[in-house]
Amino acid sequence: MGLAGILLALALLICLAYRGWSVLLLAPVAALLAAAISAEPLLAHWTQTFMLAAAGFIGQFFPLFLLGAVFGKVMEDTGSVRAIADFLTLRLGPDRAILAVVLAGAALTYGGVSLFVALFVLAPMAEALFRRADIPRRLMPPAIALGTFTFTMMALPGTPAIQNAIPMPFFGTTPFAAPGLGLIASAIMLGFGLWWLGRAEARARASGESFSAIRAPEIDEAVLRERAVTAREFDPNEIARGHQSDGSPSILVAAIPLLAVVAVNLCMTFVILPALDFSWLSEPRWGGTSFEAVSGVWSVAVALTMAALIAVGLNYRRLPRLRETLDAGANASVLPIFAVASLVGFGAVVAALPAFGLVSDWVLSIGGGPLVSMAIATNILAALTGSASGGLTIALDALGDTYLQRALEQGIDPQLLHRVAVMSAGTLDSLPHSGAVVTLLAVCGVTPRESYFDIVMVAIVGSLLALVAVIVLGTVVGSF
Structure with a gap:
């Protein structure tokens, strides 16, 4: 009976969240429903289990949700995000439109710009390039997804994505966990994705398919927002707030804050923090x-803080309403973290x-050891919740200690556990009910029927291939 209650609660959460109901309300209701069917104390579970x-x-x-959202908003309002997109558009041009969109998305998200900030800049960039190159509109979402949903979120060493941060307290790892395997996984995702999109473009041209100026009807903004906030760390309602600069900085000024994220993260991880004594942290x-x-x-x-300060300092004149920009960024972080936290409570x-x-x-009885077991469990939870961060945290809260213990018993490096966990969370989170997918399709003006198959190929199939490669390599040669 208790298992039936868990399944019923999950079904309720998934179905109503997909229809646009707020996760802030659904998660505790679904959790209490499961507890009630199991004849467990409801109020105790609500205040002592869910809320804690x-x-x-x-x-x-x-701190990461807040700083990431503020940094993304500063980069948007200064015109830096647009400058980077325009630079790649100019350099690569319509002849390499797909590559330009993928690289622009990768540069922005690996540099710490929030996904939804990037989407609202990349979509018009992709539309202009695809129109000039006469590439079907339906290929815009998979091109953007490849550059933003995949290797920069879960595989590239040091990525500031929240998904890459979640395993660190559980396994005692750093953002650069298993860097060699992460680079190999990134190459597989990028290579497979570009091959698939090139093939899709060639087939479209051979069949005479061209760019369509007709856009699909837009999804209700309230429904879109409720789905989106569980997927990433930025509330899309705040995109239009603040004050966007009319002009754009030079590509050098625009790129410096992104480079600062990577450089400061690297220095803090391997040079500055290890050189200090933090033994006092064990005190009560x-x-x-x-x-x-x-x-x-x-x-x-620290990396996001320094990058935001650098972005403000270099572009101060382009931020006449700095307080509004910072307020919009801070506000954009609140609903997403509460939505994901509610999934964690559930x-x-x-x-x-x-x-x-x-x-x-x-x-735990799944064959293949802790790596395979953790990969399957995290994939399932990310798929059910439509949230990589939510699914990953639920999996690690419930079984993280067990996986770590079993891994250490078998001589598996926690860094390998970290990389497998993050990559597992970023595969099946791109199912149709995912807020990121729904938002991407909406801003590109296409329907799931037109584009979702290609999104599956570049964001799910390519990621699964990379995940399998990392598990096999990690099992054979260990973490590197």
Whole structure:
């Protein structure tokens, strides 16, 4: 009966969230439904299980949500995001329109710009390029997805994406975990995606298909917002707020803050923080934590802070309403983190139910060792929630300690666990109910029927191929 309650709660959460109901309301209702069917105390689960887990997630990762959203908004309002997109458009031109869109998306997201900020700039850039090159509009979403949803989110070493930060407190790793394997995975995703899109473009030209100026009807903004906020760290409602600069900086000025994110993250991770003594973190006043549990989050937080300050300093005259820009960025981080935290609270309640033992036993009994088991569990949860960060946190909250223990017993480097966990969260999170997919299709003006198959190929199939390669290589030669 308890297992049936878990499944019913999941079905309720998925169906109503897809229809645009707020996850802030749905997650506790679904969690309490599962608890009620299991004859568990409802109020205790709401305040002591759900809320404590949600609050723990917020306390751990709100700095990254906040700083990432502020940095993205500063980059947008200064015109820096547009400058980078325009530079690649000019350099590569319509003859290499798909490559230009992919590289622009990769540069922005790897440099710390929030996904939704990037989407609203990349879509008009892609439309102009595809129109001039006479490439079908339906290929715009997969091209943008390849540059923003895949390797820069989950594989490139040091990526500031929140998904790459979540495993760090669980495994004591850094944003640069398993860098060699991450680079190989990135090459597989990028190579497969570009091959598929090149093939799709060639077939479209051979069949006489051309760019269509007709856009699909837009999705209701309220529904779009509710789906989107569980997917990434930026509330799309704040995109239009603040004050966007009429002009754009030079490509050098625009690129420096992005380079700063990578450089500062690297220095903090391998030079500055390891050189300091943080033994005092084990004291009760600091929560009895360890340096390994917090250093990764600290590195990314400092990197985003420095990059935002540099962006403001270099573009101060382009920010006549700096307070409005900063307010919009800060506000944009609030709803997403509460939405994801609510999913984490839901997962905590489910994991605390007696029937979850059956699910846990099944997952841990999957053949192939902890890497395969963790990959399957994280993929399933990311698919069900439509959220890479939510699915990943639920999986690690419930089974992270067990996976780490089993990995250490088998001589598996925690860095490999980290990379597999992040990549697993970023594959099946791109199903049709994903907020990122829904938003991408909406801003590009196409329907799921037109573009979703190609999104599957570049964002799911390519990522799964890379995930399999990392698991096989990691199992054979270890982490590197």
